Amino acid sequence: MGVVGGEDLLRLEKMQHVSVNGNAGTIATAGGEKIFVSVRLRPLNDREISKNDVSDWECIDDQTIMFRNSLPERSMFPTAYSFDRVFRSDSSTYQVYEEAAKHVVLSVVSGINASVFAYGQTSSGKTFTMSGITENSVADIYDYIEKHNERAFVLKFSAMEIYNEAVRDLLNSDGTQLRLLDDPERGTIVERLTEERLRDRNHLHELLSICEAQRQIGETSLNETSSRSHQILRLTIESSAREFLGMDKSSTLAASVNFVDLAGSERASQAQSAGTRLKEGCHINRSLLTLGTVIRKLSKGRNAHIPYRDSKLTRILQASLGGNARTAIICTMSPARSHLEQSRNTLLFASCAKQVATNAHVNVVMSDKALVKHLQKELARLESELRTPGPVSLTSRSDNLMREKDSQIRKMEKEIKELTQQRDLAQSRLEDLLRVVGDDQPSKLWGGFGDPPPYSPHHPLDDEISLSEASIADQSLDFLNQSQYSRYGNSDSEENYLFSEIPEGLTKDLPQFPKDSPRSVGSSLHHSEEKSFGAHVDNAEELCKDVRCIEVDEKVHNRTGELNVAAAQENAEHLPLTRTNHANEKTNLELGCPVEGDGGFKLVGTNPKCDIELVRTNSKYGVFEKRFLDVQKTINDLVKPLPDETSSFRRSSLMRSRSCRASFTMNSSFPLFEPEQNEATPPSSIEKELLEHIRTFQKKPCSLKYNETEVISSTDSQTSENGAPIDMLKEQNLKGGQEENITSIQSFVDGLKEMAKLQYEKLHVDGQEMEAKGSGNLAGEKILKDVGLDPMQMPVDSSPCCPMDFEKQQQEIIELWDACNVSLVHRTYFFLLFKGDPADSIYMEVELRRLSFLKVTFSKKNHSKSDSHIITPASSMRALRREREMLSRQMQKKLTPEERQSLYNEWGIGLDTKQRRLQLARRIWTNTSDINHIRSSASLVAKLVGLLDPDEALKEMFGLSFSPQMPKRRSFSWMSSVPTLV
Numbered sequence: 016m017g018v019v020g021g022e023d024l025l026r027l028e029k030m031q032h033v034s035v036n037g038n039a040g041t042i043a044t045a046g047g048e049k050i051f052v053s054v055r056l057r058p059l060n061d062r063e064i065s066k067n068d069v070s071d072w073e074c075i076d077d078q079t080i081m082f083r084n085s086l087p088e089r090s091m092f093p094t095a096y097s098f099d100r101v102f103r104s105d106s107s108t109y110q111v112y113e114e115a116a117k118h119v120v121l122s123v124v125s126g127i128n129a130s131v132f133a134y135g136q137t138s139s140g141k142t143f144t145m146s147g148i149t150e151n152s153v154a155d156i157y158d159y160i161e162k163h164n165e166r167a168f169v170l171k172f173s174a175m176e177i178y179n180e181a182v183r184d185l186l187n188s189d190g191t192q193l194r195l196l197d198d199p200e201r202g203t204i205v206e207r208l209t210e211e212r213l214r215d216r217n218h219l220h221e222l223l224s225i226c227e228a229q230r231q232i233g234e235t236s237l238n239e240t241s242s243r244s245h246q247i248l249r250l251t252i253e254s255s256a257r258e259f260l261g262m263d264k265s266s267t268l269a270a271s272v273n274f275v276d277l278a279g280s281e282r283a284s285q286a287q288s289a290g291t292r293l294k295e296g297c298h299i300n301r302s303l304l305t306l307g308t309v310i311r312k313l314s315k316g317r318n319a320h321i322p323y324r325d326s327k328l329t330r331i332l333q334a335s336l337g338g339n340a341r342t343a344i345i346c347t348m349s350p351a352r353s354h355l356e357q358s359r360n361t362l363l364f365a366s367c368a369k370q371v372a373t374n375a376h377v378n379v380v381m382s383d384k385a386l387v388k389h390l391q392k393e394l395a396r397l398e399s400e401l402r403t404p405g406p407v408s409l410t411s412r413s414d415n416l417m418r419e420k421d422s423q424i425r426k427m428e429k430e431i432k433e434l435t436q437q438r439d440l441a442q443s444r445l446e447d448l449l450r451v452v453g454d455d456q457p458s459k460l461w462g463g464f465g466d467p468p469p470y471s472p473h474h475p476l477d478d479e480i481s482l483s484e485a486s487i488a489d490q491s492l493d494f495l496n497q498s499q500y501s502r503y504g505n506s507d508s509e510e511n512y513l514f515s516e517i518p519e520g521l522t523k524d525l526p527q528f529p530k531d532s533p534r535s536v537g538s539s540l541h542h543s544e545e546k547s548f549g550a551h552v553d554n555a556e557e558l559c560k561d562v563r564c565i566e567v568d569e570k571v572h573n574r575t576g577e578l579n580v581a582a583a584q585e586n587a588e589h590l591p592l593t594r595t596n597h598a599n600e601k602t603n604l605e606l607g608c609p610v611e612g613d614g615g616f617k618l619v620g621t622n623p624k625c626d627i628e629l630v631r632t633n634s635k636y637g638v639f640e641k642r643f644l645d646v647q648k649t650i651n652d653l654v655k656p657l658p659d660e661t662s663s664f665r666r667s668s669l670m671r672s673r674s675c676r677a678s679f680t681m682n683s684s685f686p687l688f689e690p691e692q693n694e695a696t697p698p699s700s701i702e703k704e705l706l707e708h709i710r711t712f713q714k715k716p717c718s719l720k721y722n723e724t725e726v727i728s729s730t731d732s733q734t735s736e737n738g739a740p741i742d743m744l745k746e747q748n749l750k751g752g753q754e755e756n757i758t759s760i761q762s763f764v765d766g767l768k769e770m771a772k773l774q775y776e777k778l779h780v781d782g783q784e785m786e787a788k789g790s791g792n793l794a795g796e797k798i799l800k801d802v803g804l805d806p807m808q809m810p811v812d813s814s815p816c817c818p819m820d821f822e823k824q825q826q827e828i829i830e831l832w833d834a835c836n837v838s839l840v841h842r843t844y845f846f847l848l849f850k851g852d853p854a855d856s857i858y859m860e861v862e863l864r865r866l867s868f869l870k871v872t873f874s875k876k877n878h879s880k881s882d883s884h885i886i887t888p889a890s891s892m893r894a895l896r897r898e899r900e901m902l903s904r905q906m907q908k909k910l911t912p913e914e915r916q917s918l919y920n921e922w923g924i925g926l927d928t929k930q931r932r933l934q935l936a937r938r939i940w941t942n943t944s945d946i947n948h949i950r951s952s953a954s955l956v957a958k959l960v961g962l963l964d965p966d967e968a969l970k971e972m973f974g975l976s977f978s979p980q981m982p983k984r985r986s987f988s989w990m991s992s993v994p995t996l997v
């Protein structure tokens with residue numbers, strides 16, 4: 016872009032058009048214009064040279080600055096950054112001015128606001144650069160004025176600094192703090208700021224010297240004359256044509272140019288600041304952080320809230336950053352290796368700034384005289400309109416209009432009322448359903464429906480972090496990292512400003528690496544003072560991944576909310592709902608409890624306690640109990656001492672039961688196993704018979720149910736996706752035409768019991784036949800064949816429940832849980848419940864098969880997108896992540912700070928790191944090969960979810976403690992365990 020010359024000015028003036036609503040108007044330039052961003056590298060200074068520091072940065076061309084990978088361990092980092100212009104360390108300030116600032120600065124003479132900023136770490140050369148820029152600008156502006164006698168120019172100058180978040184007038188030495196006021200037309204203005212009308216350029220130079228003298232300077236270990244404040248020098252130029260040249264002579268162009276020399280970001284540790292310097296550093300870093308946030312948000316577009324008001328600096332510079340101004344930012348940086356991280360932060364800031372577009376206008380000011388003239392003309396036009404009689408008198412026309420409008424308004428009001436009622440109703444239903452589907456994060460679910468809460472620099476998750484001033488100074492100086500941390504993990508609200516907010520241009524400009532490569536560009540975002548760069552890469556990668564997930568997550572979250580609702584609705588439709596007592600319903604639903612109705616229960620709790628409660632409070636519990644006792648009796652009958660002579664018969668009964676167990680898991684009401692397993696092991700005739708029988712009673716309403724209603728307990732929810740297993744099962748049932756088959760552990764156990772009964776009957780019949788034929792052994796063998804097992808392959812003592820087998824199975828299950836992203840709460844329950852008791856064998860086996868099936872399903876990757884109820888690896892992963900977030904919140908609620916601290920120590924989480932709770936939640940249940948890790952994980956989760964008496968609660972959860980009279984399962988042989996199992 017060239018310098019605005021006299022011809023440009025004339026052209027602009029010809030374009031003028033003036034708003035009639037005020038005495039100031041604007042003419043838009045063509046579309047938004049991006050901030051012009053340049054980078055200036057300074058030479059190594061004496062201090063750096065004396066410390067044998069080396070230069071790590073090089074400008075490889077006019078637009079690209081590159082990090083020289085002289086250190087092998089840093090070779091993984093992205094290295095190249097492109098900007099509008101980059102300047103080598105030997106570039107002169109004049110060159111910088113000419114190529115990076117002049118075109119912006121001189122817009123001011125055309126009535127366009129302009130701003131030039133210097134941004135960079137302390138001692139990087141901001142003041143050095145800005146004083147040269149200001150000087151050259153003043154010279155050029157005055158040269159321009161002198162060459163354009165046809166216009167009369169009025170120049171005014173004001174100067175301020177923001178020191179420790181207080182605004183001070185640099186042209187007034189009384190040091191009073193100035194207030195900021197909001198002017199509807201002019202934006203933020205500084206009250207009582209001195210504005211000197213300039214006589215000539217010397218006058219301006221004098222004032223500049225005063226400012227220099229007034230500005231807060233302090234010595235730090237990095238800069239002997241470090242600027243401790245942000246300085247804003249403002250030159251306002253008004254111009255009007257001296258002679259009438261065919262344009263409206265009475266209008267004036269007015270614009271300001273700001274020269275902004277920001278204070279430098281600094282690490283307290285590096286600057287070795289203390290006391291006053293440290294306090295200054297904190298203020299500097301904080302305001303720079305806000306500036307970074309504003310720039311970053313602007314770089315993403317203007318739809319989001321831009322927190323200009325979070326600092327005085329951004330408030331004052333609002334127009335320059337995203338409004339009516341043409342802006343150039345010069346980022347200064349040291350090439351020294353010791354400042355590597357700071358330099359990278361500067362480049363990231365610059366990359367963001369590059370994406371920001373401003374919307375500069377030509378500002379035209381009308382004189383009062385011209386305005387009066389314009390208004391008079393307008394008045395005359397309106398009067399003449401009034402005087403002209405139309406076909407309908409004006410009064411009656413306006414009356415009609417009024418009536419029409421009134422009726423429209425009434426209609427709309429009615430509509431609004433109806434819609435509001437509908438909305439409220441829908442909302443309350445939705446709320447209920449959301450609670451019902453069991454996500455314990457209502458706010459999170461709702462969060463997606465509204466705006467995210469306003470940004471707060473102090474994130475709730477940071478609440479455990481007590482920062483010393485020094486650490487604030489350090490931590491706040493990295494605008495990107497800081498914002499990442501401050502938002503990271505807050506799934507309740509916004510958590511989404513992380514990697515996604517890195518300007519696209521940056522990635523474009525950087526070397527492209529494979530997505531999964533540690534070279535991924537995102538790695539450049541993360542930074543932590545204490546850690547090595549190598550470590551940053553890993554962390555940043557992880558962080559960026561998370562960031563992506565979180566971003567996706569929020570969308571997904573809303574979607575999940577919808578799905579859950581849909582799922583709940585669907586489930587509700589398929590459940591035998593009965594009339595409900597609405598007064599109780601609300602509370603029960605809130606508790607995640609089933610709701611008792613007149614004739615049964617309206618289900619759908621996720622709270623295990625409520626499921627238990629259901630059984631106990633059910634008016635038909637007696638029926639349930641009787642039913643149970645019947646089954647139990649049947650079972651006992653089944654395992655009554657069998658005829659002595661038939662030890663093989665005993666064996667075969669065991670084998671049958673095992674075989675049936677297997678076939679049950681394949682074909683019974685646990686449809687997860689249906690397709691695959693059938694192919695693998697075709698059912699034998701007896702199995703077919705049993706299965707047919709099971710299907711029949713499943714189709715018979717409530718034949719196995721203890722009541723008219725069905726219960727889906729939380730134990731059904733065996734992956735993290737709330738409600739998903741139910742959906743999945745239902746889906747499959749529907750496909751298989753078994754619509755009424757609502758599966759639960761409860762019904763699973765019921766099925767087992769029923770099978771046992773069938774077996775017993777079958778055995779009884781066979782036994783009789785056998786007796787009749789006098790060949791018991793043969794009958795035993797027949798049965799064995801019927802169930803598809805070869806007695807030779809199944810020695811009687813081959814119980815899978817010997818400790819070795821149990822551990823093997825347990826390990827397998829743990830691995831599969833991990834692979835299938837199974838809910839941590841489910842894992843915990845299961846793990847704590849099944850500890851190697853032989854009686855657990857069948858449950859272990861079922862779990863193993865269920866998980867194997869799930870894993871196979873996951874690996875198929877053929878879920879149609881419309882199958883929203885099917886669990887996919889991605890959906891279960893998301894749900895697992897939400898569960899971990901929930902657990903991290905539970906840590907805050909359930910653990911004392913001391914307990915947390917000891918856990919952090921135990922789990923190797925640095926006490927000075929951020930998001931410790933989340934870190935911990937993310938670690939649990941991850942090391943599948945370490946049983947101690949698994950134990951600790953389970954015990955922690957149990958504590959967090961309030962599992963006070965695991966032994967008691969868990970058994971009920973898994974439907975094992977039906978019988979109050981049954982003692983703790985302590986059966987030590989597989990044989991004796993059979994009755995209790997089936």
Ligand SMILES: Nc1ncnc2c1ncn2[C@@H]1O[C@H](COP(=O)(O)OP(=O)(O)OP(=O)(O)O)[C@@H](O)[C@H]1O
Binds near residue numbers: 057143241
């Ligand atoms: N491009 C350059 N060429 C030569 N010397 C430079 C250059 N940039 C800066 N310097 C020197 O480096 C020192 C620090 O510069 P300066 O005071 O401008 O840094 P700063 O970024 O304004 O620091 P602070 O934020 O602490 O105020 C000064 O002595 C200055 O003369």
